[in-house]
Amino acid sequence: MSPRPSRVRRAIAACAALAVAGTLLAGCASDGRETIRFTFSKREALTFMNGVVDAYNASQDRVRVEMDTSGVDVVSASFVRGNPPDIMLANYNYETARFVQRCALSDLSQTTAASTTRDDLQALMDQYGSCAGRVSALPYSVMAASVIYNKDLFARAGVDVPTTWEELLAACEKLKAAGITPFYATFKDDWTVGQGWYDYSVGGSVDVVDFFNRLAAEGDQVGPDSATSFQKDFAAPLEKMTQLTSQFVNPDAASRGYGDGNLAFAKGEAAMYLQGPWAFGEIAKTAPDLNLGTFPLPMTDDAADLKVRVNMDLAAMIPEGSRHKDAARDFLEYLYRPETIAAYNEAQLGFTPTKDAAAPDDPRIAGMIPYYTDGKVYQGPSVLVPKTIPVFNYAQAVVLGASPQATLRTMDADWARLAFRAPAPTTETEESGQ
């Protein structure tokens, strides 16, 4: 029995020594510079961001930035261990918003960077919840997504870009008559159904911010009798969605995935494709000169209702647990210098979230610029629901033939059950506070 306590003590001592050594190593570099850890894991942009970090390290001799590309799960674990990164640029979704909701991020409202970002975007960020009195995260890159279309195939069938639901149906019939598959669908990958079919259909017909505020107000009372519910508000858009997916997609859609879709669309096998700008790079690998454009999916009879889906592809955050907040803020301001943030978004086909920033000039996303500039945007209703509710799976079930009404009833029940455990975030209090 006697060896055990000493063994435990030794183990604790070893752990403590390791922890101390780790902190020391992280805290001070050999040349007296303050070293900060910067997490960034967007694979497509690593080369670009490496260049930014190198330029920053060369531009001053007080702070050294070290890039950590290990990804979201490792970052979450580092928060649990109490050793979070000093600054992070990450995709803004329910996963990262957890840090916001539990106030694990420091307030950035006093930074110059905060004063240069567009105010209307903060409301979109708040849809994921917020920490009272704080600006916990700043938008860095906004991605807009809508229907990608093949301009040559549209011209061949004599079809113009549709702006109303009736025009869309007519365009699909015309394409079909010309022997062209109207939409290329990839139902095998559930996220493509959620991101494209579900989000564009709902976002094009429903005021998403308002809907989720009303839904949050209903809380655990959401159901067949509540004023707001998935089954009331989303039924019509999903009916229209299934109208499209049952008539105008490739016959093998159920067994095609994202990779198959990029290849087939690049080969001109269909006229329209519901994907975001990230697919352009993949399509270009097969067909670099394909004549592509974008337009919002029309879901109503009024062209004034057209909107594009946006997501906060990157947001900047400085964790409360960082021991180098001042140094991290210095680097934050560097990242938000107009030339840096504009060059980043230019390279990634993103929209720069700062005031008076120039719109991207890539012809493939030109069709979405007027909508983004006028603020006619929505965030995908599939990502505004906590992941506990498997919206992607539900959307996939619907396009594969499940009843939209029954699926929406399930979502209502899921929502009510979740609200019973944890109240949903709303943007209303934040807006009145500002």
Next chain:
Amino acid sequence: MTTSTIVTAGDQKARRSSRRVEPIYYLFLLPSLVLFTLAITVPGVVGIFFSFTDSIGIGEWRFTGLTNYIAMFSDPAILQSYLFTIGFSIATVIVVNVLAFLLAVGLTARIRLKTALRTVFVIPMVISGIIIAYVFNFLFSNSLPSAGESLGIPALSTSLLANPDLAWVAIVIVTAWQAIPGTLLIYIAGLLAVPGDVYEAAALDGASKGQQLVRITLPLVAGYVVINVILGFKGFLNAYDIIVGLTNGGPGTATRSVAMTIIAGFNGGDYAYQMANATIFFVVAILISLLQLSLTRGRNAF
């Protein structure tokens, strides 16, 4: 326990007179005891503790009592994942044991290329589940439909994985494909332990090969059947990698296993709720084990 019984069983009197057990046996137990405590018991207790809170894995949390459990019992998604997991485990355990037993009978008979065939049948065991799943995913989504199309069989031309009512069949097939070798090896060992003279006696009495299989082979390897059924069932309850690679829980939510639901809670910021689920799953697993043990205790024959 077992070790000490074996050592002292030879001399009951000596054991009763001095109850001293060699301390060296405790030393043997220590490493696994420490590892088990650190890696299984402590995290398990911590997890059960957090199932009574609203923790999301980080930051502040507070006690919420039985809220998570109350919400869970009315959650059709969780109920469905249990039904799917248990149904899938039963189906797979039957398929695996029937096929592995028949294969083992074949591979222990006097046939040509016995060693080569045994090697071939064991190969699936050494390939990682997720890789098998991705390969079969491709076969089900591309090869099988195109073969169905060119042969003019409409039933084959749509992917099995895209059919919410039949996707589980694909999962059973792939899981069985991977699990059969392990079961097969145990059956081969069992069959080789059956003495040859009982078959000679049966043959002299005029028993056919079929009768020999049912009346002699099966009863004599019954203990191995019990082992395979218990081990297999426990393994299939934890099904994860093959389902992720094949359907990722889809189409829709048709094939979400309990393990997948629990892990989705970690990624989706629903730590405490899925900890409650894991606690219930733990209890269910213990109940099933107790049931199996009491049904099969001391009985190595049908």
